[in-house]
Amino acid sequence: MAQIVGGIATSHIPAIGNAIAKGLQEEPYWRPFFAGFERARAWLKEARPDVAVVIYKDHGLNFFLDKMPTFAVGAAAAYRHADEGWGLPVARPFAGDAALSWHLIESLVADAFDIVSCQEMLVDHAFTVPMSLLWPGGGEWPVKTIPIVINTVQHPLPSPKRCFHFGQAIGRAIASYPEKLRVLVLGTGGLSHQLEGARAGFINKKFDLLCLDKIVAHPEALARYTAMDLVALAGSQGVELMNWLAMRGALTGEVREIHRNYHIPISNTATGLMVLENETLPTIRHPAAA
Amino acid sequence: MDGHSHRNIPGTPVFDGDRAQKGYALNKMCFSFNCEQNRKAFLVDQEAYCEKFGLTPAQREAVRKLDILAMIEAGGNIYYLAKLAGIFGLGVQDIGAQQTGMSVAAFKEKLEAAGRS
Numbered sequence: 001m002a003q004i005v006g007g008i009a010t011s012h013i014p015a016i017g018n019a020i021a022k023g024l025q026e027e028p029y030w031r032p033f034f035a036g037f038e039r040a041r042a043w044l045k046e047a048r049p050d051v052a053v054v055i056y057k058d059h060g061l062n063f064f065l066d067k068m069p070t071f072a073v074g075a076a077a078a079y080r081h082a083d084e085g086w087g088l089p090v091a092r093p094f095a096g097d098a099a100l101s102w103h104l105i106e107s108l109v110a111d112a113f114d115i116v117s118c119q120e121m122l123v124d125h126a127f128t129v130p131m132s133l134l135w136p137g138g139g140e141w142p143v144k145t146i147p148i149v150i151n152t153v154q155h156p157l158p159s160p161k162r163c164f165h166f167g168q169a170i171g172r173a174i175a176s177y178p179e180k181l182r183v184l185v186l187g188t189g190g191l192s193h194q195l196e197g198a199r200a201g202f203i204n205k206k207f208d209l210l211c212l213d214k215i216v217a218h219p220e221a222l223a224r225y226t227a228m229d230l231v232a233l234a235g236s237q238g239v240e241l242m243n244w245l246a247m248r249g250a251l252t253g254e255v256r257e258i259h260r261n262y263h264i265p266i267s268n269t270a271t272g273l274m275v276l277e278n279e280t281l282p283t284i285r286h287p288a289a290a
Numbered sequence: 291m292d293g294h295s296h297r298n299i300p301g302t303p304v305f306d307g308d309r310a311q312k313g314y315a316l317n318k319m320c321f322s323f324n325c326e327q328n329r330k331a332f333l334v335d336q337e338a339y340c341e342k343f344g345l346t347p348a349q350r351e352a353v354r355k356l357d358i359l360a361m362i363e364a365g366g367n368i369y370y371l372a373k374l375a376g377i378f379g380l381g382v383q384d385i386g387a388q389q390t391g392m393s394v395a396a397f398k399e400k401l402e403a404a405g406r407s
Contacts, residue, residue: 015381059369064321065310085323086376153369155296155306196368198359199301200386201397203404228297228304236302236368264405265398268382 002100002177005047005184006258006278007251008040009215009244010133011271012056012126012188014088020132021089036261036273037133043258043275044134049184051097052143053104053170054127055246056188057152059084061124068154069116071166073108074147075101079123091128097144100177104146107173113166123147130188143184150246152189152239157227163242164223167249175252187247189240191262192233193269202235203270208262211241212272216257219248237269244274253278305367313365316353319343320370329377358385 016033019025025034061084063069077098081091105117127147135142148170150163158166167185174183191208194200211234214221223245230239248255258275265271296304303309310317319340322328332339340350352360356378361371368385375385387397 060321060367060373061324065314065317065367083324083326085320085329085373086381153305153367154310155304194302195372195382195386196358196362196389197301197303198390199299200389201400201404202302203401205404205407228299231302231304232297232299236304265401268386268401270404 002174002179002181002183004171004174004250004252004278005049005182006043006255007185007187007247007276008130008134009187009190009247009272009274010130011190011266011269011273012129013267013269013271014084014086014125014129015267017088017091017125017129017132020136030266032263033261033266033271036259036263039259040134040273040275043277044184047184047277048182049143050181051100051146052131052184052186053146053148053174053250054123054130054186054188055148055150055167055170055243056126056130056186057240057243058124058149059126059153062118062122063149065154068151069149070151070158071113072116072118072121072149073101073105074121074123075105075117075119076121079121079127079145079147081124081128082122084124088125091132092138092141094123094131094141094145097146100179100181101146103177104170104173107176108169111169111172113169121147126188130186148246150242152242155227157239158242159227160225160230160242160245161223164219164245164249167246170246171250171252174250185247185250187243187245189243190234190238191241191270191272192235192238194235195237195268197236199235201268203264204234204238205264205270207233208270208272211244212260212262212274215244215248215274216255216276219245248276251276251278255279303362309365309367311365313349313367315344315346316349316361316364316366317370319345320366320374323373323377332377356380359389
């Protein structure tokens with residue numbers, strides 16, 4: 001049976017991708033952000049995932065406003081990044097796992113989540129930047145991937161509670177997959193930030209720190225907010241917290257916090273990183289790793 | 291959109307169905323800027339490019355002035371507008387400064403200050 005080894009939530013700002021491309025990781029501006037990922041990468045070496053399910057939002061690369069699915073699941077053998085218009089270098093392609101995708105799709109629809117399935121899907125920076133942070137360097141990505149998109153672009157958005165339940169359904173789907181696979185779930189975006197309007201630049205440190213605390217053991221407390229509450233408390237783009245909630249919902253066991261990092265600002269954003277392990281998996285410690 | 295749970299949050303436009311309808315042509319034009327050829331075509335003749343996508347007069351005027359708040363008022367969505375701004379080398383901090391009436395340096399300082407709070 002497939003196992004969920006854990007979940008990681010991280011910001012996905014395009015500027016991070018540019019900083020990686022320019023090799024700025026050790027610069028004083030960037031160091032507090034990038035340093036947070038060393039522990040995450042060390043944990044990944046122990047956790048040894050085969051597949052990463054990446055829950056994110058598409059910022060107008062794959063989906064335009066002509067068709068805007070609330071929940072969409074990739075079902076392709078491979079995924080490509082592409083030109084997003086403002087100069088981020090295009091990431092190398094990602095392998096998919098179509099068999100697991102279709103299992104997810106079957107299971108989610110049976111579970112009353114009427115998702116859109118996508119046999120072709122471009123993945124944008126919200127998918128590629130976290131992948132580059134977790135597995136830097138070139139060459140083949142060490143995991144297959146399944147992109148899952150939640151609409152946090154055009155209101156009405158799904159509610160935080162609905163996203164948490166969606167994540168739980170993803171967790172059930174993975175847990176019922178007969179193949180022996182180790183699965184990592186990523187939730188990308190956040191934390192507080194706002195790009196548009198006279199309140200652009202809005203950051204709410206107090207609320208972000210509350211989110212980082214609650215996402216570990218009391219995610220239901222965050223799922224009680226409405227989407228509009230999140231806009232008010234975390235900014236227009238702070239609603240990306242819903243991707244974190246879906247990730248957290250997918251974790252099937254008691255979770256253990258491995259690592260967190262919080263740094264203000266990168267670009268216009270208060271950045272967060274959270275690494276969570278499924279505590280019910282005693283086999284995760286691998287003597288050959290470390 | 292009365293009857294839906296929209297809250298009036300000062301300085302915070304909520305991109306909903308009303309705005310999505312109003313801004314469709316503008317956002318569709320900006321979506322086309324994912325393609326380099328289209329970015330070049332826009333720069334060659336901005337007016338003709340706006341015409342091709344059927345922008346409203348208000349949208350055209352906002353694009354002409356590269357006025358982000360006016361584009362948002364005309365239904366623009368920030369993720370699409372960012373693609374237009376990128377053509378002129380403007381990033382989200384430049385856009386943030388413009389919308390808040392601050393210098394870019396002051397806008398960045400405001401963000402840094404949020405970290406120290």
